Amino acid sequence: MSKHVFSRGGDRLPVAARGSGAEIFDTDGRRYLDGSGGAIVVGIGHGVTEVADAIADQARSIAYVHGSAFTSGSLEAYAEELAPLLPMDDPHVYPVSGGSEAVETALKMARAFHLARGEDRHVIIGRAGAYHGNTRGALDVSGRPALRAPYLPWLGAAEHTTTPYEFRCPFPDSHPDACGPRHADALDALIEQTGPGQVAAFIAEPISGAALGGCVPPSDYWPAIAEVCRRHGVLLIADEVMTGFGRTGAWFGSDHFGLRPDLMVLAKGAASGYWPLGLAVASGHVHDELISGGFTHGFTYSHHVVGAAAGRAVLAHLREHDLVRASAERGDQLDTALRTKLGEHPSVGDIRGLGLLRGIELVADRRTAQPFARSERVIERVVVAGKERGVLLYPSTGCANGTDGDLVVLGPPLVVTPAQTEELASLTAAAIRDVLG
Ligand SMILES: Cc1ncc(COP(=O)(O)O)c(C=O)c1O
The missing domain is CATH 3.40.640.10 (Type I PLP-dependent aspartate aminotransferase-like (Major domain))
Incomplete structure (x- = not known):
């Protein structure tokens, strides 16, 4: 990486090569399932030539x-x-x-x-x-x-x-x-x-x-x-x-x-x-x-x-491509899959959202909704674990009290397929388990 780029992500970022639908590939040929369209940006999917x-x-x-x-x-x-x-x-x-x-x-x-x-x-x-x-x-x-x-x-x-x-x-x-x-x-x-x-x-x-x-x-x-x-x-x-x-x-x-x-x-x-x-x-x-x-x-x-x-x-x-309806349908599917895979997890306080905008709030104590201390950097670690598994997740911090609070925000392209929706839920759950057991 050039030292002349004022990077937002440090000096070890992968180099994006191409994208298609809900997938991004880097120059080493690694595939990433795009669970968040960057910062919940990409609606119609990557690589639309029209x-x-x-x-x-x-x-x-x-x-x-x-x-x-x-x-x-x-x-x-x-x-x-x-x-x-x-x-x-x-x-x-x-x-x-x-x-x-x-x-x-x-x-x-x-x-x-x-x-x-x-x-x-x-x-x-x-x-x-x-x-x-x-x-x-x-x-x-x-x-x-x-x-x-x-x-x-x-x-x-x-x-x-x-x-x-x-x-x-x-x-x-x-x-x-x-x-x-x-x-x-x-x-x-x-x-x-x-x-x-x-x-x-x-x-x-x-x-x-x-x-x-x-x-x-x-x-x-x-x-x-x-x-x-x-x-x-x-x-x-x-x-x-x-x-x-x-x-x-x-x-x-x-x-x-x-x-x-x-x-x-x-x-x-x-x-x-x-x-x-x-x-x-x-x-x-x-x-x-x-x-x-x-x-x-x-x-x-x-x-x-x-x-x-x-x-x-x-x-x-x-x-x-009727993508507003697709968002509602895939969103319901994603919600069900997340609840199935994470609904009972002791560190998952809440799963919420509508359509293909979904949040998973991670907590230290599910009964009291006590957040993790910010110093534990829980969501940062979950995002790294996700990237290692080949899924891109969007992090958010501070929801609980301005400082503490860890959120996985999911917002894949609206063209995400039913199979990719299942995969997204599985990889997200796996990334959370990698960090929180
Ligand atoms: C609700 C909302 N408003 C405004 C903005 C700012 O948009 P931008 O980052 O394009 O300046 C964002 C970005 O995440 C947002 O989510």
Whole structure:
């Protein structure tokens, strides 16, 4: 490995050579079953030549124009095809280069929306334990202490409320029958305390992804939260960077709850790793205010022509191969297989998720849900054991208390076959047993 690469994974990384479906091969010919699509990115699978061709065709005719000077056939067509699928009223798509950029864009849209209406609202409320990205604004609305710690002097403008986390419900006395309204009360109280005329938006994932490993909120959560936002004139931003484009067995995570956000944030599965594409989406009423009041924002690579061609080809592939339904079916299969192989394991506290977004929470004591101490680096060791066995797993730490907490997050490409789904569950269970017995 060149010493001139600022590596994220040390100096002994295998060299990726090619991928196909849910498999990756390195230059030594080793095969890896991709249990996580990298960071839960790859929806349509590796090696889809139609997408590569769409990118090449677009780049050959015109690769780049500035978004303020030109639109493109690819972008116009992509927005037309995507809009009817989005759980929003009259959506307007603002393409960027990834999830964090999309979050930053949505936060600014929320602020600009209120300014256009003559209201100086600026506070964004996120949730404890959430992850929305690593740029400063996105990190500020995130609630993961370990990621925030080095940068705390730069953070602090956002507020954080409670997160539905059924395995460790913050309202044990109401759990499981009435915790949704308790979360809504907590948000209501925080808005009142911050000053209702101050809060611009609330941002949350419909189903928690990387940070809490597929935590599905109770059915009374989203209706109660949406009502609080509406009552206070607070815009609701659904971060579907991870849950979008079929990952949870519906087109979007919001669809499971009938949620219709004012703003949406998408990335990852949008272009499935073939292009660094993110999307901030404004519903009609937000877009119209932004147009009338002005929206001071922009990136050199926003509205990218090739990115739109990639997103469009991925969307077509998802539809043609019915991959949203496949995600629901393979997800159920994976859940059953994981429960069969790991349901009784003394270190498995919880198996959760929807579709092909699944989390396995590892605990030191299953009865008390006591997490392992971070110093034991349990999940790091499980991921290494998995890689040695030829399966790629996505780790997450800190779910239990901000520091401790070990999660295996599974999110294979939606094209994973039934046999590979069984293999994924077996290899994951074996990797956990390698470390925890
Ligand atoms: C829910 C969510 N939002 C935002 C992001 C940030 O996306 P990116 O890493 O593309 O900047 C992520 C990344 O994992 C995410 O899971």
